[in-house]
Amino acid sequence: MSASSLRLFYLVASACFILTLQALSSPKHARRGNLLGSIGMLIAVVGTLLYKEIISFQWIVPGLVIGSLIGASMAIWMPMTKMPERIALSHSFGGLAAALVGVSEYHHRGAGIDRVTMAALALEVFLGFLTFTGSLMAFGKLQGVVTGRPVTYKGQNAANGILFFSALVLLVLVVADPSRTPLFYLMGGLGLTVGVLFVLPIGGADMPVVISLLNSYAGLAAAATGFALGNYVLIIAGALDGTSGFLLSLKMSKAMNRSFANVLFGAFGSSGEPAVATTGAAAGAAYNLATVEDAVGVLDAAQSVIVVPGYGMAVSQAQHAVRELGALLETKGAMVKYAVHPVAGRMPGHMNVLLAEANVPYDQLFDIEAINDEFARTDAVLVVGANDVVNPAAKDNPGSPIFGMPVFNVDQARAVIVLKRSVNTGFAGIENELFSRPNTMMVLGDAKQTLREMTAGLKG
Amino acid sequence: MSNELIFGFYVFVLAGFLGYQVISKVPPLLHTPLMSGTNAISGISLVGSLVAAGAQYGRLSTILGFIAVICATINTVGGFMITDRMLRMFRKRPTDRP
Numbered sequence A: 001m002s003a004s005s006l007r008l009f010y011l012v013a014s015a016c017f018i019l020t021l022q023a024l025s026s027p028k029h030a031r032r033g034n035l036l037g038s039i040g041m042l043i044a045v046v047g048t049l050l051y052k053e054i055i056s057f058q059w060i061v062p063g064l065v066i067g068s069l070i071g072a073s074m075a076i077w078m079p080m081t082k083m084p085e086r087i088a089l090s091h092s093f094g095g096l097a098a099a100l101v102g103v104s105e106y107h108h109r110g111a112g113i114d115r116v117t118m119a120a121l122a123l124e125v126f127l128g129f130l131t132f133t134g135s136l137m138a139f140g141k142l143q144g145v146v147t148g149r150p151v152t153y154k155g156q157n158a159a160n161g162i163l164f165f166s167a168l169v170l171l172v173l174v175v176a177d178p179s180r181t182p183l184f185y186l187m188g189g190l191g192l193t194v195g196v197l198f199v200l201p202i203g204g205a206d207m208p209v210v211i212s213l214l215n216s217y218a219g220l221a222a223a224a225t226g227f228a229l230g231n232y233v234l235i236i237a238g239a240l241d242g243t244s245g246f247l248l249s250l251k252m253s254k255a256m257n258r259s260f261a262n263v264l265f266g267a268f269g270s271s272g273e274p275a276v277a278t279t280g281a282a283a284g285a286a287y288n289l290a291t292v293e294d295a296v297g298v299l300d301a302a303q304s305v306i307v308v309p310g311y312g313m314a315v316s317q318a319q320h321a322v323r324e325l326g327a328l329l330e331t332k333g334a335m336v337k338y339a340v341h342p343v344a345g346r347m348p349g350h351m352n353v354l355l356a357e358a359n360v361p362y363d364q365l366f367d368i369e370a371i372n373d374e375f376a377r378t379d380a381v382l383v384v385g386a387n388d389v390v391n392p393a394a395k396d397n398p399g400s401p402i403f404g405m406p407v408f409n410v411d412q413a414r415a416v417i418v419l420k421r422s423v424n425t426g427f428a429g430i431e432n433e434l435f436s437r438p439n440t441m442m443v444l445g446d447a448k449q450t451l452r453e454m455t456a457g458l459k460g
Numbered sequence B: 001m002s003n004e005l006i007f008g009f010y011v012f013v014l015a016g017f018l019g020y021q022v023i024s025k026v027p028p029l030l031h032t033p034l035m036s037g038t039n040a041i042s043g044i045s046l047v048g049s050l051v052a053a054g055a056q057y058g059r060l061s062t063i064l065g066f067i068a069v070i071c072a073t074i075n076t077v078g079g080f081m082i083t084d085r086m087l088r089m090f091r092k093r094p095t096d097r098p
Helices: A003-023 A030-049 A060-077 A080-112 A115-143 A156-176 A181-199 A204-229 A232-255 A260-265 A280-284 A292-301 A311-315 A319-331 A350-357 A447-459 B003-024 B028-054 B059-089
Strands: A304-309 A335-339 A380-384 A415-420 A440-444
Touching: A003 A030, A003 A232, A003 B003, A003 B028, A030 B028, A030 B059, A060 B028, A060 B059, A080 A115, A080 A181, A080 A204, A080 A350, A080 B028, A080 B059, A115 A156, A115 A181, A115 A204, A156 A181, A204 A232, A204 A260, A204 B003, A204 B028, A232 A260, A232 B003, A232 B028, A292 A380, A292 A415, A292 A440, A292 A447, A304 A319, A304 A350, A311 A319, A311 A350, A319 A335, A319 A350, A319 A447, A350 B028, A350 B059, A415 A447, B028 B059
Parallel strands: A304 A335, A304 A380, A380 A415, A415 A440
Antiparallel strands: none
16 A cells, blocks of 8 residues: 555544544443544554565564453453553553654654654653653552652752753754764653653652643654654654543642642652641640441431542442442432542542442532532531542642642531541551541541441341 | 754643643543553653664664663553553442442
8 A cells, every 4th residue: 555545544543533532522322432443443453464565474463462362351351440540551561662662763764854843753752761660650649550659869859850851962062963872762762761761750649640641742752753754643652642541631730729830749758857747736636536336327327418429439449348338328218429539549530440340320429519519418428538629628728738629518418437547647647637526426447348337227 | 943843842732721621631540541551652762662672773762762662662552551451440330340
């Protein structure tokens, strides 16, 4: 096939991709859109395989087979609670693919490369490698292989800044004279290093922003590949992916009331300064510990219940137990709703996916704007492994590190039941005054176990 | 600057605007499928990897292309499949258990 007919294939694929994203505006059509996207991808791949420059399938076929097997098994068997890990891994694959194509292209075209192509290649390789190691670090932090706490040291931002600046200088030098091969590879190496160092100081609670940002970088690396190869479908898909990641990270930062810069360079809850800024009264106050029986009594009498899930629900894999309790309460005549905070969990939409997996209908899931006025009229709120998103300090303690972050008004409800593993502070290490309020009862223990006991108690 | 490059920028900027419009309409409910979906789509870099692996530019290019093909295929195949698996779970009331 000639290059121009291949471009027609790519045009069809691009249109399919845009329709895929458009279909995601509602869960009703989203599945069909996704199917259309995969058809578009198939068209693009088949078109490419027929392209005249491809003369040997000796490496292509095994590559496609191995990739499909790994991709499919991950898609089929990976539990939904591991979605953030999967997303982080896929960003690292995307980054690596882009970077390797860039290196391969540079290697075979040699020093005769024109400057424009060289600029695109250099960006592609730098961003690709940065995304690769950055996402691997994010994966390690989510998995617990690397500590989830922010790792900080003196002069960290300055050191990272110098590294990043050096990479930029190398990039300019390579573009000025593409025959500077060692500098090209040094720049790639810096990309790998910057990726690691840039994710190191970021804590687990900030993961939604970082994952979105890495999503955006992976997209930009793909777009740069498109510029280097003169391939428009790559430019379009990369631009779509880049915008999507960027938009998501903006939304996530907004939901934490923090700027981008603060998330990336602020090292939330770092050890250097006291992150715990409690009022004198709350600091010494005891938690209102309660038993499962107490909680059952409250829920039994409640006409309206709102469930607030957090990362703890994912850790304990308690989504099915939550749904069981919710369904039981409904059959007893209570109105049950689920309040999902944009940054609950470790990636955008994390809680929604888990609850959907447990068969909670999506019209029972509510955003913060939609539900926040309802807490005042609610009999009981059940907080399952959430902490910062229900911390009243965000509303009324200007000294708190999370002050200004939009949080659920759970403290306005008649009764609040908090399921928590232990009395330790949350991920960000911030004291939560909600836990010592008179209308709050804390039930300690594994959330799944506690929920099951509560369900059994309600039945009995 | 070559025409090809200018044209590339046109495509990039317009696709970015279009993406912004379309993606701002995606509800928070579907943010995770959005992520895995766009990830599958950007696996289109597979077409670049295929050329690198199959055009016989030289041993190094071929091997790098081969690894890139694996990575990109994991993302496209896995991405579309897991997005579908997720989207299948989003149901309205009344729910029927599978």
